[in-house]
Amino acid sequence: MTHPRATLRLQLHHGFTFDDALAQLDYFAALGVSHLYLSPVTTAQPGSMHGYDTVDYGAVSAELGGEGALRRLAAKVHERGMGLIADFVPNHMGVGGAHNAWWLDILEWGRHSAYARHFDVDWHSADPALRGKVLMPFLGAQYGEELAAGRIELKFDPIAARFYVQYGPHVCPICPTEYATLLQSANRADLNTLAGPFQGVTTQPEDQARATAGRDALRAFVERAGVEPIEFVLQSYASTDPVTRDRLHRLLERQHFRLAWWRTATDEVNWRRFFDVTALAGVRVERHDVFEAVHKLVFRLYADGVIDGLRIDHIDGLADPREYCERLRQRLTSLRATPPFIVVEKILAHGEWLREDWPVQGTTGYDFMNDVGALLHDPAGAAPLAETWAAIAGDDRPFASYALQARREMLAAYLCAELDHVTRALHRIAREQPGTRDTTYASVHRVVAHLAMHFPVYRIYPSNGLRGSLDNRFFDVALEASRRALPRASLAALALVDGWLGGRAPEPAASSGNGGGGANNSVKPARAAPAGASASNSAPPNTPLSHALIAQRTALALFSQLTAPLAAKATEDTALYRYGRLLSRNEVGADPDDFTRTQPDFHAANRLRQKRPLGLLATATHDHKRGEDVRARLAVLSELAGEWSATLRAWSTLNQTHRRNDNTAAAAWSPGPTAEAMLYQTLVGCWPPELDPGDEAGVRALAERVSQWQLKALREAKLRTNWLAPDEAYESECQAFLFDILAPQRRDGFLQALAGFVARVASAGALNTLLQTVLRMTSPGIPDLYQGTELWDFSLVDPDNRRPVDYALRKAALDDEAPAAKLKDWRNAHVKLATVRRLLALRARAPELLREGEYAPLAVSGAQAGHVIAFARQHGNEWAIVIGTHLAAGLLDGDLPLVAPERWEDTKVELPKACAQATLHDWLSDAAHTVRDGNTLLLRDVLQGLPVAVLSTLARA
Structure with missing residues (x-):
């Protein structure tokens, strides 16, 4: 399958499955998209409406129809010469509940679980109550309250032969090291016999096999005798009686998890979350074994030709996005002859561009949406609207000040645990050297908080523990702002943290000959890694990484995994709801x-x-x-x-x-x-x-x-x-x-x-819509449609933007009539749908022309030149001329989103010399224009029937 011409994003869930998508395939093909772009297809938490809470990377979601339905959809898609792109979530999994086998295994076996290193769990917490444990902050109230209320219960699963604690939908398996005690608590001979195989079992891998054998015997017993004998065990730990409730509490205290009130997560969670969402746990996909386990299904689907590309969700959550992209491309390339299509969800700040050394096709398009x-x-509206907002809010600060305040609040009230993780990683580096060991935790905490608060982008991408020039371009902004904001006494700690966060090569671990010299005397500045260097290529093969380098890379990864969610939570999920110019x-x-x-x-x-x-x-x-x-x-x-x-x-x-x-x-x-x-x-x-x-x-x-x-x-x-x-x-x-x-x-x-x-404003808004639609369809790149937006998209934030789509309405509106003929009834949005379809047809006719053809802005002159945007696209002998009405609310006279021809007066567009004497066909009005009179086109002629025009040397078939 070739690379996409245009994609259509579909939000799949139990109410819109693979088969539902298949039922609309004729419409999607008629619309003209080349690829369906599916939300995550892996198994998510039951009832998930988005699919980003994956609980099983190894299976296609049964709620969506399972792998058979996905393959049926793929087969029909490919029959039409189309393709499938799948959204994929390598950064985090859904936890809590009862359906993530990896997570349940670490709750059961702790740090000796086969999956203990699949998640970013800090098994060496500074809190003694959490060492070797996983915080489970899912209780609706204080632990003691919920225990006394009987909402935390010991239960038994006869099929799995497993004891577990249940709280609402949440399940926490009891470690088999406790099974002997549990079975003996009933004081029954038959259960005492079953306790034998569990005597002396530890959490070590070899003992886990013994526990499996013990479970087999327990399962066989239950199959013969039923679960009634086990009820005696459960009664011995019932929460309804003070004595047995205390026994249950002591049992829970010995487990590899700690049940806690959900509010404790902000301060105490000892594993990486997605942003501040405690139901989503970070996955260590940077580890080779985890990478392979996480991608096993998508690699098989790609190798089998079921899917044709991947959209990678939240790339900034990964420890090393560049290395991940390199590894992903290498693996996909090894599975099929055609180059893989990979795009990444990446938020780019103003002046930031996707790193050139990432081997991906590009982003998912937020940058274009912003542009x-x-x-x-209209720039003329910026100042008066800001004055109006300042009068309403009693606050004339710019948005940046709102965002900075929100960052400060997020660190203090929502991401405390994440800030603590970074601080402790850096403080451990300080303790490694005699010259820095008196650097306090509090001073490092203060410095890291300021750096994170002032960080101008989501994150940086250091290579092998060192920042490159592009990283420093952004890091230095935060560094300088922190210097201004911190008290003078903190500047020494700031300089140290700057070095530990990739400003200098890591210092070797201290030895007895180091003496007590200051760190600044013993550390020699190192040349930063080139911006394009990869961490995976920066050391000779088979060279073990030093302890100091590992520590610095860990701190850098944690810092980046703090700044990214902080930027998102403070800006997208807080400040944007406070500032309303x-x-x-x-x-x-x-x-x-x-x-x-x-x-x-x-x-x-x-x-x-x-x-x-x-x-x-x-x-x-x-x-x-x-x-x-x-x-x-x-x-x-x-x-x-x-x-x-x-x-x-x-x-x-x-x-x-x-x-x-x-x-x-x-x-x-x-x-x-x-x-x-x-x-x-x-x-x-x-x-x-x-x-x-x-x-x-x-x-x-x-x-x-x-x-x-x-x-x-x-x-x-x-x-x-x-x-x-x-x-x-x-x-x-x-x-x-x-x-x-x-x-x-x-x-x-x-x-x-x-x-x-x-x-009063709707017709001008519709004009903007048509311009925005045309620019998306004709700019360099691949236009992405979101489900249903080929008609009006007056949706609000989720879940409103994920409402069911009326495809019957869209099918009925689909015909071959020119968009210009539909403008008179613009309120029904058929003109938008027709514009989308016509320009997708042009892309199908000449795929390279609008995707990657040369791009040249065109000069506009005349009385209304400031209200026109125009550019040319050229590929070989094929040309497209794009002309749109811009900022023209003051030029609209009637109800139509169209400037009357006479209002354009002498305004004209100057065309490339290669278009002289050419006949250009307008794909949006079906009109033909022959280029004469000084190689220009008059707007009063070109924009007679529609506020936008896409003229091409290619005529419609």
């Missing part, structure tokens, strides 16, 4: 302070994309905060900043009587000024174009959706409520405010005002 989104914003810039992968992209900036970014022409181009994902059409409409407010500011004030006054007063704080009311302002933006952004304010059922359905968003937004903001300690009274008042202002009796008041303002 095209920023292009839709314009919510269309509050998106994954975006920086609200980076308000806009100029056309030259956008062109420059597209030219850089040509270096990796197989990267994805996304405008919507399963993780977006707001749908692509919500953002496109809200971007119009940047062109109407003054009008929007006045509208906000008017609506706030209009709805003042619906606010709830908070009796606990005289100045507080619900929802509060910032939450209210964000709510109005959200309503404007997601109001369906065809919704009438008098449609009570339709308005109510919208209110229910927005209510889900509102609850998540308030908790993510972590200001007056949060996930850890929700203020349900405040949340209820906010919901009541929302439903009050959208109540049927408000149809002639706020509802009418809201619908009227939406009508």
Whole structure:
């Protein structure tokens, strides 16, 4: 299978399986995508709606239909000349519950489990109560409370012949070293006999085999005698009686796990999590044996031709992403002759690009989503909108200040354990040398916290324990900010930590001849590794790594595995819900302070994309905060900043009587000024174009959706409520405010005002949508469609953006009519669907032209030149000319998202000389244009029927 032309992302779950996808295959093929891009197919926690909580890497999810259904889908996909790309999660697994066999094994056998090194567990915790144990912070209340309430119970599985403790859905196996004691507690001869094989069993691997034999005998006994004798054992550890409850407690204290209240995880979790999600445990995929075990299924599916490529989730969670990508590509290349297709989910900060030495096709497209989104914003609106927000919030700080404050809070309240892990790794290095052994834990902790808080990107990618020049470009930003923020007494510790985090080659372990000299006298600066060097290639073959190098690499990995989740939690999941200048810039992968992209900036970014022409181009994902059409409409407010500011004030006054007063704080009311302002933006952004304010059922359905968003937004903001300690009274008042202002009796008041303002901006928003769609389809790279977004995408944050897709509606709307012919009925979004289909057809006709063809910005002149973006794509003798209307809300006269031809006046696009006298066919209107008169095209001719045009030397068949 060749590389993709266009992908379509499908979110699979028990309500939309492989067979459901197969049933829509004719539609997907007719739409024109070349590859289906599936959410994770491995077995996840039962009922998972996303698949990112894998519990079994070795089996295709039965809830999705199992491997047979996946192979049926693949066969039919390949019959049509299409392909499959699978999302894959190497960084973490779902834990808790009762379905992850690897995790259950380490709960049972501790550090001697065959899977003990599969997870990032700290078996040598500084807390004596956790040494050799795994914290299990899944209890709903304090351990003693839950134990006394009888919610922690000893049970027996007759099929597995296994004793275990159960708490709700969570299962923790009892170590077989306890089985002899357990069986003897019933004081029965038959059970005493069964206890014999377990006498003296230890956790050592050779004894685990003895335990297996003992279990076989126990299983045979239960098959003959039933489970009634075992009930005597369970009664001896029942939590209903103080004596037996104490016995159960002492049994639990001897296990390789420690049951704990879920709130303890923030401070005490001794294993790496995905962000701060305690149900997801980090996997040590950097180990060769773990890498092979984790990828066993996908390698087999790839070797068999079932899947054609991989999308790697959360690449920044891995210890060494570059080395992982190298190993993955090598293994896939060894399995099939065709080069593997690999893209990675990577959030890139402003000015950051995917490392050139990563052997992947590119990213999943958040960078493009940010660039095209920023292009839709008018720079003239930045300052007045910021002033309006400052007046509402009583705070004129830029977003960066909000993000820094959020980072400080995340480290203090959510990622304490992760910060502690990094600090202890660095403190151990300090203790190795006489010259640094008096460096205190507290001083290192303080330094690491500041470095992490000020880190400008998700993470760095050092090689073999040393930072390269690209790493230092970002690390030095945090270093300088920390120097300014830390007290003078901490600067010595900062210098040491700088070295231990890859600034210098590691110092050999101390010996008796080292004396007590200072570290700075004995450490010689080392040349940093080249930016492209790989950790796997930096040492001679079979050269054992020194203890000092291992320690430094460990500290660097832990630091990177702290900065990445800190950036995500503080920015994406906190600050973006606090700062609301314009919510269309509050998106994954975006920086609200980076308000806009100029056309030259956008062109420059597209030219850089040509270096990796197989990267994805996304405008919507399963993780977006707001749908692509919500953002496109809200971007119009940047062109109407003054009008929007006045509208906000008017609506706030209009709805003042619906606010709830908070009796606990005289100045507080619900929802509060910032939450209210964000709510109005959200309503404007997601109001369906065809919704009438008098449609009570339709308005109510919208209110229910927005209510889900509102609850998540308030908790993510972590200001007056949060996930850890929700203020349900405040949340209820906010919901009541929302439903009050959208109540049927408000149809002639706020509802009418809201619908009227939406009508004012909706056509300009639709124009933005068409421009965004065309740019995604014609920029260098591979356009990625998210399920259902070929019609309107007015979705909000998950789970709203993962709602079922009405494919019957989309099939019925699919025809061969030109998009321009559908513009008059633009509210039904058929014009968007037709645009997608036409440009996918052009990509099928000339795959290289739009994917990797040369890219050249085109000059525009005339009265309205500032409202046009244009560029050419060329591959051999094939040409495509892309022209779009840009920032034109002020040029729209009527209801259509189209600038009247006469408003363009003398505006024209200058074409490449090679197009002289050529006849260009517009794939979006079916019009033909012959290039004359100085090799230019007049906008009044080209954009007569649609605000965008894609002209090509290739005519439609």
